[in-house]
Amino acid sequence: MKMSGERKRRIGIVGFGRIGRYLVQRIEEEGYKHDLELAFVWNRSAEGLQGRVPGHLQLLDLLDFDECKADLIIEVADPCITRDFGERFLRAADFLVGSPTALADQTTESKLREMAGRSGHTLYVPSGAFWGGEDIQRMAERGTLQGLKITMAKHPKSFRLVGELVEKNNQVVNERTILFEGPVRSLCALAPNNVNTMAAACVAAHTLGFDNVVGVLVADPSIPDWHHVEIEVTGPTNEKSGQTFAVKTSRWNPAEPSSVTGSATFLSFWSSLLVCKGHGGRVYLC
CATH class of the missing domain: 3.30.360.10 (Dihydrodipicolinate Reductase; domain 2)
Known part of the structure; x- marks a missing residue:
């Protein structure tokens, strides 16, 4: 049984394309069932958030993400986000890299693995359409x-x-x-x-x-x-x-x-998000 006043896990969404919009909607509608709440939503074009995301949740400058005190940051924008911000995200929170092609760059992968180990935060990689x-x-x-x-x-x-x-x-x-x-x-x-x-x-x-x-x-x-x-x-x-x-x-x-993006991918991302509850300083397939 959940205790009254139990702290919710705060989720930051980086990217507001089809998957980003889907995750924001699911958290807004069902987050209370899983002790989840939005910490922020960022989009490359801030205009895309207008009328869709409450003003106090709109993050205009991604460099300010740490002020939102997210427990988990989810990238669903572009591989370059992980390359440029992945280390910073992991220093402050668990990080789900929705575009794992970014890890094909050896320097990026090495830096993120090292930061996960140093910070104690988990680098999550969603399995997506990868069966088995x-x-x-x-x-x-x-x-x-x-x-x-x-x-x-x-x-x-x-x-x-x-x-x-x-x-x-x-x-x-x-x-x-x-x-x-x-x-x-x-x-x-x-x-x-x-x-x-x-x-x-x-x-x-x-x-x-x-x-x-x-x-x-x-x-x-x-x-x-x-x-x-x-x-x-x-x-x-x-x-x-x-x-x-x-x-x-x-x-x-x-x-x-x-x-x-195939239709089953959306539910797969939501399932992956629900797994991300902190697994220590390592890489974790979810």
């Missing part, structure tokens, strides 16, 4: 994880790409086309808003990491309202029989046409 993440993490911890490959297929219009993949994607008309196959670290720089699932996988599969988890990005015009993710896990080989442990999962996430 906890099992894969346990395999990595036991030293039995040998390989991990993730194939993500979306309609060409559902991608936000940069660099060499832009033109390649623009040329896709009717045929299912592989845009990229290789280390996830390289892919994160080319599709920072599309492969957060793969980045979360690299965190879980920490013995392989961003350089040895294989990512495959596929443009498929035949699936305008779906995001399809296949995960292939390879474990140890039996020396006597030659048999190799393997698991393959296939996840179909409904999505609005041309949408970067």
Whole structure:
């Protein structure tokens, strides 16, 4: 039973796109059930908050976030936020990095891991569309994880790409086309808003990491309202029989046409938020 006057966990939301708006609404409507309340909401364009977020919760300058005394800060804006503010966030509060492609930058990942250890705050990485993440993490911890490959297929219009993949994607008309196959670290720089699932996988599969988890990005015009993710896990080989442990999962996430984010992702983020209650100075998949 909850005690009267029990302190609520204060949540800061950085980013007010579709996921940010969803989380703000859920906290406003259901936060009392989970001892949660908003500490602040920041958006790159302050005008986007007008009429949607009470004035006293609008944070106009992100550099002033510490004045709001948040217990947990959630980034759902852009990978550059984690690169530029992640250390500061972790110094003051637990931090959920909603764009884990930011961790593909080795310097950023190292700094955040170090700060989590020094501050005692937790760096949370949401599993998102990464099915079976906890099992894969346990395999990595036991030293039995040998390989991990993730194939993500979306309609060409559902991608936000940069660099060499832009033109390649623009040329896709009717045929299912592989845009990229290789280390996830390289892919994160080319599709920072599309492969957060793969980045979360690299965190879980920490013995392989961003350089040895294989990512495959596929443009498929035949699936305008779906995001399809296949995960292939390879474990140890039996020396006597030659048999190799393997698991393959296939996840179909409904999505609005041309949408970067599948519909199931919103509920997944809310579930991740509810897990973030402080797990000490470490990285934690949620």
